[in-house]
Amino acid sequence: MDFSYCEFPSTVSIDTFQAYFNPQDVRLPKVNSKSLTPIQAELAGECQANEAKSLRHLVLDAIVNNWSELPLYRQLPRRQDRNYILSQLDTQLPLQLLSTHIRDDCFWQRCYELRWRLATLQARGRERRWINIYMERHVQEFIENMQTGDYEQDGNVQTALDICAAYINQLEINLLQPAPGDSESNDHIPLDYLLSNLPDLRRLRLSYSTKTAGINYQIGCNQLTPRDILLLSKGLSQCHELRKFCLHNTKLAAYQLRFLAHSLDKGCHHLKELSLMHCAVGDAGIRSFLETCGKESFSTLTVLDLTNNKITEEGAYTLSCTLRHVPLLRLVLRLNPIQSDGAAAIFHTLQLMPIRELNLGSCGISETITKLFMMLICQHKTLLHIDLSNNCLGEEFGKHLLKIIGCNKMLESLDLRNTGLSLDMRRKFREFLLKNAERKKHEAFKQQQRNKFKALAKI
Numbered sequence: 001m002d003f004s005y006c007e008f009p010s011t012v013s014i015d016t017f018q019a020y021f022n023p024q025d026v027r028l029p030k031v032n033s034k035s036l037t038p039i040q041a042e043l044a045g046e047c048q049a050n051e052a053k054s055l056r057h058l059v060l061d062a063i064v065n066n067w068s069e070l071p072l073y074r075q076l077p078r079r080q081d082r083n084y085i086l087s088q089l090d091t092q093l094p095l096q097l098l099s100t101h102i103r104d105d106c107f108w109q110r111c112y113e114l115r116w117r118l119a120t121l122q123a124r125g126r127e128r129r130w131i132n133i134y135m136e137r138h139v140q141e142f143i144e145n146m147q148t149g150d151y152e153q154d155g156n157v158q159t160a161l162d163i164c165a166a167y168i169n170q171l172e173i174n175l176l177q178p179a180p181g182d183s184e185s186n187d188h189i190p191l192d193y194l195l196s197n198l199p200d201l202r203r204l205r206l207s208y209s210t211k212t213a214g215i216n217y218q219i220g221c222n223q224l225t226p227r228d229i230l231l232l233s234k235g236l237s238q239c240h241e242l243r244k245f246c247l248h249n250t251k252l253a254a255y256q257l258r259f260l261a262h263s264l265d266k267g268c269h270h271l272k273e274l275s276l277m278h279c280a281v282g283d284a285g286i287r288s289f290l291e292t293c294g295k296e297s298f299s300t301l302t303v304l305d306l307t308n309n310k311i312t313e314e315g316a317y318t319l320s321c322t323l324r325h326v327p328l329l330r331l332v333l334r335l336n337p338i339q340s341d342g343a344a345a346i347f348h349t350l351q352l353m354p355i356r357e358l359n360l361g362s363c364g365i366s367e368t369i370t371k372l373f374m375m376l377i378c379q380h381k382t383l384l385h386i387d388l389s390n391n392c393l394g395e396e397f398g399k400h401l402l403k404i405i406g407c408n409k410m411l412e413s414l415d416l417r418n419t420g421l422s423l424d425m426r427r428k429f430r431e432f433l434l435k436n437a438e439r440k441k442h443e444a445f446k447q448q449q450r451n452k453f454k455a456l457a458k459i
Contacts, residue, residue, distance in 0.1 A: 057084070064088045071101045091115070095138070096163045105130045112137065128169075135167035140174075143194070148179045151189045161197050170203040175211045178221035186218065187227045195235030203244040206232075222251070229256040236260070237267035246275035246305075254288040257281065261292040271298065275305035283315035290322045301326050308335035316342030320349040328353055334361040334387070340369045347372045350380060357385040361415070365391040370400055378407045387415040394420040405432055412437050 053061070060081060063072050067089060076082050086104055091111040098111075108130035116137065142160050151157065176188040188208060195201070209222050224232075236242070245264065252260070264271060281289075286309075304326075311319070316338040323331070333346070343365045350358065365388065376383070398421040405411075412433055416426055 056081075060084050061088070064090075068093055068097065071097060073101050086110075099131065099135075099163060099167075103129075103131060108134050132167045132169055135164040136170055136172075139164050139168060140172055143173055143189070144175050145177070146189055147177050148183070148187065148189050153190075153193050157194060161194070165197055165199070168198050169200050171198070171201060172205040174205075174207055174209075176208050178210050178218065181218055185225055185227070186221050186223065187225050190227075190231040192231040192235040195232075196238040198239070200241060201239050202241055204239070204242060205244075205246040205248070206250075207248050208250040224250060224252065224256055229259050233259040233263035237263040239268055241270065242268045243270055244273040244275075245271060246273075246277065247279060248275065248277040250279055252276070252279045252281055252285055254282075254284040257285045257289040258292050261289045261297075265293055265297045270300055272300055273303035273305075274298070274301060275303075275307075276309065277305055277307040279309055281306065281309040281311065283310075283312055283318065285309070286311060286315040287318050290318060293322065295325050298326055302329040304328055304330070305332040306336065307332055311336040311338055311342075313339050313342035313345070317345040320345040323349050324352045326353075328355055330357040331355060332359040333363060334359045335363075337364045339364040340366050343369050344372050347376050350376060350383075354382050355380075356382055358383065359387040360391070361387045362390040365393070367392070367394045367397045369393075370397050373397075374400055374404050377401070377411070378404055380408075381410060383408075383411060385413045386411065388419060389415045389417040391419050395422065395425070397421070398425045402428060405429065409436060409439070412440075 063070070064085060067085075073082060073085055076085065082104075083106075086102070086107045089102075089107070091098075091114050102108075112130060112134045115134075139160060146156075179186050179188070191206075195204075208224055208228065236245070245268065247260075264274070279285075286306075304323075306319075311333065316333070316336075331346075331350075336342075338346070338360075343360055343363060346358075346360070347369075370393075373388075393416070397419070398416070402425065414429055414433060416429065
């Protein structure tokens with residue numbers, strides 16, 4: 001009997017088998033309880049019922065059945081035998097046992113898909129291995145489901161870190177369980193020890209919100225307590241490899257932002273992206289955050305996202321005085337009522353920055369900003385994307401912009417939806433920006449050809 005079909009990784013799809021093998025000549029296995037055809041499945045069942053397995057497969061089955069006591073995998077010299085083990089091995093075995101002996105991408109992809117069948121598949125680049133994606137999701141679930149009374153630093157937390165810490169590069173925590181209703185405070189589980197023991201953490205997305213109103217729900221359970229911010233700041237100060245940090249849907253007081261700024265400035269020397277979205281920071285919070293920073297703080301920051309933080313023109317002015325020392329490439333202030341005065345301060349600062357993307361959507365900006373915006377369009381040489389949607393700019397703004405937009409050869413997109421401009425005028429802007437993009441693409445192609453010619457000339 002031919003058992004070669006068992007030597008293929010079980011994660012290879014049925015479509016792939018059908019593309020490379022003739023179903024009439026090869027008996028294929030069931031993958032996720034699905035066969036190629038009912039007839040083939042019936043014939044395969046009749047044949048296998050009367051034929052014995054080969055000695056090789058009997059031995060491999062014995063290894064699979066006793067793998068928890070004797071985990072043989074790397075000791076098997078043939079790749080076909082390893083693939084058979086991976087396709088038959090139980091994914092419910094202890095995580096520490098599996099991670100110690102198996103690194104194969106196909107196996108960890110199967111583990112992920114079986115455990116989180118309905119979850120959205122995680123993005124995976126060339127440098128991202130499935131064991132990393134699985135461990136990151138495991139730690140996320142571990143933290144989000146942990147009750148405050150179950151936290152044991154030297155017990156369950158240390159056990160999880162021993163298994164997963166070496167594989168955690170990205171961590172996303174969308175909620176934290178509230179404290180019991182009979183507790184004196186609304187403290188959440190401490191994150192200092194966890195963050196301090198993730199040496200390769202590069203991206204952190206965090207929220208202290210509670211998504212279900214259970215028996216432990218009480219007023220204030222979605223807010224950071226003084227103890228929460230102290231422990232979070234302590235943990236962040238040890239995340240020396242952190243590149244991207246996002247804290248969202250969590251109300252932040254001014255004094256808490258002071259602690260947060262100090263910890264990020266002290267420990268995260270490679271921070272490139274900072275997002276504080278829907279945190280009700282306000283002008284006082286912006287002022288407290290920036291007063292803690294010096295001129296050399298956040299010298300590597302390229303993205304700042306302050307979406308929906310109740311920042312007015314006062315906060316925008318405070319922000320503009322500091323941003324000129326930061327090499328920002330992307331600035332997002334949408335859903336903040338900075339109005340025209342705040343936008344004017346931002347426009348003035350942008351002249352000194354290598355900014356490429358600016359988002360001021362729904363900021364209460366009026367047509368009084370027309371002159372300053374025209375100056376920005378004419379003089380700035382790096383802006384590629386601008387979003388001014390949902391602001392009351394009017395037809396006169398569009399007419400002035402139509403006259404001078406030809407001066408800008410860099411701009412690629414300009415969002416003017418719901419600004420009072422007609423569809424015809426917006427269509428003219430879109431056509432001009434498409435020409436910009438096509439011209440830049442053509443120039444890049446010509447430069448590439450010149451570089452090839454120079455390389456050939458040197459040879």
